[in-house]
Amino acid sequence: MSTNSVVKVSFKEQMLQAREDAIVRTVNRLLAEKGFEAMTVDEVAADVGIAKASLYKHFPSKEDLAAAAMVRVMRRAQDFLSAVPADAAPLDKLKTVARWTIEVQLAGEMPSLPSQNSTLRATLIANRDYMDGLMDLSDRLGGWIEAAQKEGTLNPRLPAIAVLYTLFARACDPVLGFLKAGGQHTDAQIAELVLSTCFDGLNARV
Template structure:
């Protein structure tokens, strides 16, 4: 049974509007960044009053935190749905492919990588930190397994591989290709995955 099957009509409407708010906030963050985004922007994007918006989220900090928590939860859920028989490198590749597709559709604002203020704000959000720790632990284990399986270089420290992997999810190359090349999204994803795991060598 879906979550909506357990909720009253009023609660369903509230949840749907909350999802719309998070979608709008994510899009605005991607376009304007955290500092320039306002709660008025978000309310205007979905056609509700600011008091109505504050019924869902008490502040911009809380809203941004929830938007990024939803994103991390999506990654954790996607990883959890993968076939246990897949090799570690296959799982890492599939998750990066998922992230790139979400990114191309405007679903991943790369805020923590570009703003110290946002990083500090998120580090005060215990719920966000717990989600990050969980996802990081899962990805670190996959990197170690892929090294043991001979699919990733054992000569590289695992942190170098892991943080480089994170960087691929917020690589501005994606935006450049999306805006200035004539590539379809499928081609962008394919080439970004190739560069991430095989580099530039012939």
């Protein structure tokens, strides 16, 4: 093997990786725009600029395309968590992550999947990268939740799992879309409103 051939292979692999990345980005965008059912594989292929058959060489099914997009957003979330200052207060960490989730959705970059589709669920559960990422996220957020509850800043009477789900649910909160459609508020205002209702609730503060 000459050095040249090694470089060539590496280059090829880079190209392959770049193409797959382009595919996943497109899928991510389309899932955010129209959801899983409304997104067609033809559309993905057309947007990426390749033939549909080529797409199926990279990903074996539409479900796997969606899973790849979920892995991508999960990686982004993991990166964000890692960048949160370790010495911040636990409650502030949670708020920062919730705000990030909301901002990603407002930016139209949050893929949305139907939670009922069973074949999609099966594909996600079978996806090692997805499950590992989900576990990692849950563990780290769970740690912050328990810390905030011990500290007394987060309601200790709420089960940690309920808090975790409530935070995850901000990633697909329809209130964001409603308020955005209303056109009466900026994205920043919407984010603060939803963040406030999430942590402070609807009640007046005492």
